[in-house]
Amino acid sequence: MTLAEKAAKMARPDDQPPADWPEPAAPASPGSMIVEPLPDVDIPVPEGGPEQVPVQVAWANVMGEVRAITKGQQTTEGPRFHYRGVDDALNVFGPACRAHGVLVLPHRVEPSYRDTKTSKGNATRECTVLVTYRIYGPKGDYLEVQAAGESLDSGDKGSAKAQAVALRTLLYHAGLVPTRDPDPDANTIERGEANIRPASSYVEEIADPRTSPARLRQIHHELKSTSQLGAMVTNEVGDDEPIGQMVVRIGKERSAAGGA
Incomplete structure (x- = not known):
């Protein structure tokens, strides 16, 4: 007799679920969640x-x-x-x-x-x-x-x-x-x-002509918040310059040229 047959023989009638019970749902996989369907919204387009x-x-x-x-x-x-x-x-x-x-x-x-x-x-x-x-x-x-x-x-x-x-x-x-x-x-x-981003890592982005004045203003804010505006870097022409001064200078040039 197999283990399954022994278990079936030993089970009492009141241990068995009713015949009309639905099959138990499969256990949810890790990270899964139940998503409720969105209600239908019908707003007709005028004739x-x-x-x-x-x-x-x-x-x-x-x-x-x-x-x-x-x-x-x-x-x-x-x-x-x-x-x-x-x-x-x-x-x-x-x-x-x-x-x-x-x-x-x-x-x-x-x-x-x-x-x-x-x-x-x-x-x-x-x-x-x-x-x-x-x-x-x-x-x-x-x-x-x-x-x-x-x-x-x-x-x-x-x-x-x-x-x-x-x-x-x-x-x-x-x-x-x-x-x-x-x-x-x-x-x-x-x-x-x-992690604090080093000032030198901004130089290439600042010098890139595709970097918008809005992004340059944000870079200036990031450098200010990490007290790095005075950090010396090698600018786009190979000279030493404080990065705060560099980003302001290039930002003004882009703004004057009509950049957003």
């Missing part, structure tokens, strides 16, 4: 196409469609709380924008990266991004707006995450959708000591 109105009127019409978005998602790691993600925003703003002939397009993306560590010493990379969007109306005119996003990632998804946060922020803030989020000062994040 003959969207109304031909200025962009600010078209966006106001979109705002009229999007009055509230509930916090239907819940974190799976760390402190438990409900939140509204970028998919929640797109699920509602997408149909509303299509109905009123509105396009929300990224026009310029300005990323910045920094190596960091968690409080447990794990290596991560911080991405902060400033995205300039253009909101086009049905007549082709547009509004230009900006939104920032930030992410910490241990892999290669930091840029995508930061841009998703920027888009979510734009839609919720420009759409004036109430968040009921806690005040930013109500929460703190424990972050480990970050």
Whole structure:
């Protein structure tokens, strides 16, 4: 007799589940989570196409469609709380924008990266991004707006995450959708000591003609925050120069040339 046959013989009738019980679900794999489906949002496009109105009127019409978005998602790691993600925003703003002939397009993306560590010493990379969007109306005119996003990632998804946060922020803030989020000062994040980027590592980026004045201003801020503005480096022509003076000089030249 096999072990399975012995077990079946020894089992009492009240140990057995009812015959109509469903099969038990397979155990969840590590890191998996249950994702609730997004509700269907149907905002019909008017017959003959969207109304031909200025962009600010078209966006106001979109705002009229999007009055509230509930916090239907819940974190799976760390402190438990409900939140509204970028998919929640797109699920509602997408149909509303299509109905009123509105396009929300990224026009310029300005990323910045920094190596960091968690409080447990794990290596991560911080991405902060400033995205300039253009909101086009049905007549082709547009509004230009900006939104920032930030992410910490241990892999290669930091840029995508930061841009998703920027888009979510734009839609919720420009759409004036109430968040009921806690005040930013109500929460703190424990972050480990970050590696300080040496001043010499900025020289090539500063001298690169593709580096925008906005990025140069950010570099100046980073150097100031690490007390390195006076560090001597070899500049683009081979002379010794304080890096703070170099970044200011080149930043003024780029601005005068019409750079953004």
